[in-house]
Amino acid sequence: MTEQEVIELIDSSLAEEFELERADMIPEANLYEDLGLDSLDTVDMVIVLESAFNFKIREEEAVREIRTLGDIHRFVLSKVEQHS
């Protein structure tokens, strides 16, 4: 998967599962302030990403630090890289 394909899969999965507007999904978008998610959505987000990419997310600290969509992109890209 190219970097662009990874980002597209992240964005399309999140858009569908959280009913987000693709136009709002810029890397700088804050998940909580701009996209309307809250801390209760974190686990749902983890599950969506685990199932889209078929990996297991064990990085509790890293997940806790995620604030923007760009943070998710970077987090997933680094995991995809580890697995390849």
Add this chain to the structure above:
Amino acid sequence: MSYDSIIIGAGLSGLTCALLLGRSGRKVLVLEQNAHVAPLVRGFNRNGLYFDSGFHYAGGLGDDGPLDLFFRHLGLAGKLNLFPFAQDGFDGLRLSATGQDFFLPVGLANIETVLSDRFPQAREKISAFLLEVSSRWRNFPYLDLDVDLADFGIKVVHGMSLQERLREFEPWPQLQGILSMHSLLYGLPPESVSVSFNAVVAGSYYHSAHGIVGGGRSLINAFQDLLAEADVEILCNKDVAGVLTGNHGVSGVRLTSGEEFPAGEVVATLNPGLLPQLFPPGTFRPAYSKRLINLRQTSSAYIGFFRTRGTSEFLRGRNLFIQSHPGIFNGSADQALEERSFYVTGADQGSSGGINGVVCIVPARYDEVSCWQAPGPGRPEGYIAWKKEIGERLLTMLKKSCPEISEPELVELGTPLTFCRYSRANEGAVYGTGHWLGQYNPHPATRLPGLFLSGQAVTAPGLLGAITAAYLTCGSILGHEHLRGELRTCR
């Protein structure tokens, strides 16, 4: 009539939530679909004997135990008589092929001594395993009141399975069985459960094991007394068809009869997989609905109730976990009925008489009974004859593995269909939603204002699991520090 809080389901979590919320000054209503409160826990009488169906013993009720603290805080302690299980061996692994028994004494230190004496070459490994259990079993906000709540963040659900952890005990297959037999109490195979979750359940029994005089029925009666004192209303035969929502979240519930009850808060203790269907489409985001619907359930069971001619004293204060051969405990229902592992306990042990009944629980698959599933209350023709055959096979299994039991005779049999009827769990899942390795079970709080979940699915099965779930849910409503503070004053 309008309520502050409506609790869906009068099981152990629902009753505990009702009590905690009622005492906080809320006007609380509990709705139960069954004709009786706590149908799975209250047990029944047959042939003059009392049999427990869902409650058999509890862990964590000894000194300094978390359940003891909950009992005191709830006021249950003063209303119940407890009896300790056998200190020298409360739970035993019986290998039916050889007839060998291995009993665990009460208390981690005693377990370590007994197992190390029996398996001296595994001494260091036993010690390390039990140390892990002792450091993990209370690693939960309401089981350890001294830990900062902020330390309980997102729980990572991946990790080493119990089976992997026990691999180093391969030279001692009996020990592997002993250290994994409690998996039967949460209904998951050791390869699919984390070391931590096993520690939470098994650790509470390693700490202490107690029965309640009068069994589950006494427990429920005590709850009902306390709920009456707290002015909580309970209505049975009330089947909730949907949760009503308004602009500001939950606004009440509607029954299948069409009757509606307004309320600003709803605590749903039903299987979380059933939750989305109570709401209009679009209430939850797809991510959350799918997550709930896809939660994997535990397997189902047959539960046989037998009367005996003489007393079965060998079961006084002891349970037996029976498996055919040594090795990691296999509680699955994938093999032929006669090959399955099962659980045996004495009926009505707290009474002053002998033990004249035995309860036996054997894992089962729903597909073994699905052909008998029929709409409506009746069962198709042939079901009774089939049930009789299963009962006879269970009787043969019991006689073969427990020859000490004097002339057991089947008086009642529960099947996966029975569990479906009483708990509404998908496919009669005996412990409902499982705590599978890799599965994120739901949190009590939801994104819908006023909607909360409770029940064993959010914490763990058993009396301790169900009550802990209620504290966690009510903590989300009333404030965790408030509720933890109240508990601290009861220490």
